Amino acid sequence: MTDSHGASTLAPSTFEQQELFPIREVCRLTGINPVTLRAWERRYGLIQPTRTDSGHRLYSLADIEAVRNILAWTERGVAVSKVGSILERSAATRAAGEGQRPAAVQESLDADRGEWQGQLRQAISDFDSVRLEQLYGQIFSTYPLTTVFHDVLLPVWQEWLLRHEEFGRTSEWLFLDAFLRSRVLQRLQLGQTAGAPVVLLAALSAQCRELELLVAGLLLGSDSLTVRVLPSGQPLEELTLVCEKVRPQALVLYANVPPSGAQVRQLNRLTLLLDCPLAVAGEGAALAEDSLRGSPIASLGSGGRQMQQRLQQFLAGRLDT
DNA sequence: ATTCTAACA
DNA sequence: TGTTAGAA
Structure with missing residues (x-):
C-alpha cells in the first residue's frame, strides 16, 4: 500500500491507532462499571486487554468496540454468558462472507x-x-x-x-x-401494491424494537411483493387466526436475537397449524441457521439483499438450507 | 491507585 | 449475574 499523502493535521482517524486506554476511560466511554468489565473478562473471556508492567489493563480501540458490541446484545435481552459464542460466530461469518475488497x-x-x-x-x-x-x-x-x-x-x-x-x-x-x-x-405503505402476493411479517422476540421490524419489512419487500408488518407485541399464538383471515403467501418472523430452544419448539408446533409456509429472518435467524436445518422452518438469513433474495426463492420453489 | 479473589444477594 | 469486601 502506498501511503495516502498525509494532510492529516487533526484527523488521524483513518489509520488504526494503536492507542491504549486505561479501564476508567473505557468505563467512561461505555457507561459500564469497571468491576463488571473485569468480571466479564474473568468469567467469560470476552475481552483480553493488554497489561502494563504493573498489571494495569490497557484497552485498544477494538476492545472498546467489542464492549459496545456486547452491550448491543445485552440490551436486546441476551444473557452475557451467551454473547461470547454469538460474537465468535458473527465474526466468523463476517470473515467468510466478506470477499476481500480493496x-x-x-x-x-x-x-x-x-x-x-x-x-x-x-x-x-x-x-x-x-x-x-x-x-x-x-x-x-x-x-x-x-x-x-x-x-x-x-x-x-x-x-x-x-x-x-x-x-x-x-x-x-x-x-x-x-x-x-x-x-x-x-x-412501507407506498410499497403496498394491490393484487400483489402478500407476506406477513411479525416479531419473534418481544424485545424487538419497532423500528428494526419495520426496516426488515422494508428490505424484505419488492415491487412484486407486498409486505404487511404486524405491530410488535403480536402474540405468536394468535398468528394462526391472523393468517386465516389474511391468507398470506408466507409468514416471516423477524428474529432480532437467536431464538431459544423453547421458541424453536413453539415455531415447529406453529408450522403444523399454519396453512402457509413459515420462515425466520434477521441476525438471530442467521446465527441459528445450523440448528434450523432439517426443520420445516426456513431461514432467510440477515441483511437486506440476502433476505429479499431468499424470500423470493422461498416463495417460488424451494430454499434448501 | 488499581487489581484480584471470594463471598453475597 | 452483578456488586461488595478485603488483601496484595
Whole structure:
C-alpha cells in the first residue's frame, strides 16, 4: 500500500491507532462499571486487554468496540454468558462472507458514511427536524436501500439506544426513533401494491424494537411483493387466526436475537397449524441457521439483499438450507 | 491507585 | 449475574 499523502493535521482517524486506554476511560466511554468489565473478562473471556508492567489493563480501540458490541446484545435481552459464542460466530461469518475488497475503497466508503453520520448526530442534538429530513432525503439518493439503513442510519440509532440512560439523551433518542419510524412506515405503505402476493411479517422476540421490524419489512419487500408488518407485541399464538383471515403467501418472523430452544419448539408446533409456509429472518435467524436445518422452518438469513433474495426463492420453489 | 479473589444477594 | 469486601 502506498501511503495516502498525509494532510492529516487533526484527523488521524483513518489509520488504526494503536492507542491504549486505561479501564476508567473505557468505563467512561461505555457507561459500564469497571468491576463488571473485569468480571466479564474473568468469567467469560470476552475481552483480553493488554497489561502494563504493573498489571494495569490497557484497552485498544477494538476492545472498546467489542464492549459496545456486547452491550448491543445485552440490551436486546441476551444473557452475557451467551454473547461470547454469538460474537465468535458473527465474526466468523463476517470473515467468510466478506470477499476481500480493496482497502482504499473500503476506507473511503467508511469515511463517507462517517461524514453522513456526523451530520445526522448534529441534526439530532439540535432537534433540527428540517435538517434531519434533508439529510434523510440526501442519504436515500446516494445509497441503495440496504446501505442506507444498515450502514448509515441504524448504527446511529443503535448508538443512541446504548446511551439511552445518559442524562439528556432520552429526548434525542425519542426524536430520532419517532422520525425514522414514521418515515419507514410511510415508505412501507407506498410499497403496498394491490393484487400483489402478500407476506406477513411479525416479531419473534418481544424485545424487538419497532423500528428494526419495520426496516426488515422494508428490505424484505419488492415491487412484486407486498409486505404487511404486524405491530410488535403480536402474540405468536394468535398468528394462526391472523393468517386465516389474511391468507398470506408466507409468514416471516423477524428474529432480532437467536431464538431459544423453547421458541424453536413453539415455531415447529406453529408450522403444523399454519396453512402457509413459515420462515425466520434477521441476525438471530442467521446465527441459528445450523440448528434450523432439517426443520420445516426456513431461514432467510440477515441483511437486506440476502433476505429479499431468499424470500423470493422461498416463495417460488424451494430454499434448501 | 488499581487489581484480584471470594463471598453475597 | 452483578456488586461488595478485603488483601496484595
